[in-house]
Amino acid sequence: METYHNKIKTLEAARDECDRIKRSGKRVVFTNGCFDILHPGHTRYLSSARGLGDFLVVAVNSDHSVRIIKGSKRPILAEQARAELIAALECVDLVLIFDEDNPLRVIQNLLPDILVKGGDWSEDEIIGADVVKAAGGRVMRIPFVKGFSTTDIIRRVVDLST
Numbered sequence: 001m002e003t004y005h006n007k008i009k010t011l012e013a014a015r016d017e018c019d020r021i022k023r024s025g026k027r028v029v030f031t032n033g034c035f036d037i038l039h040p041g042h043t044r045y046l047s048s049a050r051g052l053g054d055f056l057v058v059a060v061n062s063d064h065s066v067r068i069i070k071g072s073k074r075p076i077l078a079e080q081a082r083a084e085l086i087a088a089l090e091c092v093d094l095v096l097i098f099d100e101d102n103p104l105r106v107i108q109n110l111l112p113d114i115l116v117k118g119g120d121w122s123e124d125e126i127i128g129a130d131v132v133k134a135a136g137g138r139v140m141r142i143p144f145v146k147g148f149s150t151t152d153i154i155r156r157v158v159d160l161s162t
Contacts, residue, residue, distance in 0.1 A: 004084070004087040004088045005084070005087065007087040007092065007093065007094055007095050008083050008084070008087050008095045008096070008097075009094055009095070009096050010096065011096055011098070011105075011106060011109055014057060014094055014096045014106075014109075014110060015109050015110055017094055018055070018057065018094075018110045018111075018112065021054065021055045022113070026053070026054035026055055027052075027053035027054050027055070027113040027114060028053060028054070028055050028057060028110065028112045028113050028114070029049055029050065029052050029053035029054075029055065029056045029057065029112060029113070029114045029116055030056075030057045030058075030059070030106075030107065030110060030112035030114070030115050030116065031045075031046070031049050031056070031057075031058055031059075031115070031116040031117065032058065032059035032060070032061070032098070032103040032106070033058075033059075033060070033061065034060070034061045034065075034066045034069065034070065034074075034075060034082070035058075035060055035082050035085070035086055036066065036070070036074060036075045036076050036077060036082065037076055037077065037153050037154070038082075038085045038086070039148045039149075039153060040145065040148050041144075041145035041147075041148030041149070042148075043089060043091075044145050045118060045142055045145060046058065046086070046089060046091050046092060047089075047091045048142045049091075049116040049140075049142060050091035050092070050093075052114050052116060052140055053113060053114050055093045055094070056091060056092050056093050056094070057093065057094045057095075057096070057110060057112065058086050058092050058094070058095050058096075059095075059096050059097075059098050059103050059106045060079060060082050060083045060086055060095060060096070060097050060098070061075075061079075061097075061098065062079045062097050062098060062099040063075055063078055063079045064099055065098065065099055065100060065101055066079075068101045069101060076154065079097050080097075083095045083096075083097050102127045103127060103128060104127050104128050104131070107127070107128030107131055107132065108128070108131055111131070111132070111135045111137070112132060112137060113137045113138070114132075114137060114138050114139075114140055115128055115129060115132040115137060115138070115139045115140070116139075116140050116141070116142060117139075117141055117142075118141065118142055118143075118144050119141045119142055119143040119144045120144040121141060123139055123141065126139055126141075
């Protein structure tokens with residue numbers, strides 16, 4: 001029986017797995033994010049993304065990548081811990097960690113059938129949308145879940161400690 005630790009793969013292994021899934025006629029769904037402190041907004045989003053296809057791949061920003069995007073005090077949880085939490089979700093089929101400040105190289109390698117981002121992104125801002133569409137895939141936006149934000153959670157924790 002496969003454990004969730006086995007869901008965490010290198011880019012090369014992820015590409016091989018996605019190719020196998022696509023050859024079997026199933027649809028690969030891809031999304032990415034920092035997932036610094038896992039909350040219901042994340043889990044609802046990922047569950048919705050999985051519902052769009054047959055196999056959900058989640059690319060998690062590395063610690064270096066999160067620092068570039070979110071600043072020097074982030075991430076709160078290290079990349080391996082964040083990848084493990086995402087891999088433990090039943091709706092997630094494969095997780096990989098990427099070090100760049102955006103997932104373009106990962107998307108170019110995996111060529112998912114469906115690229116998903118949150119509704120807070122406009123389609124012209126979604127990195128890799130052009131690559132996926134050129135390969136015959138689709139880009140989907142999932143409505144943003146209000147009331148859940150990693151930044152807000154961090155602010156509340158800091159506020160409680162003062």
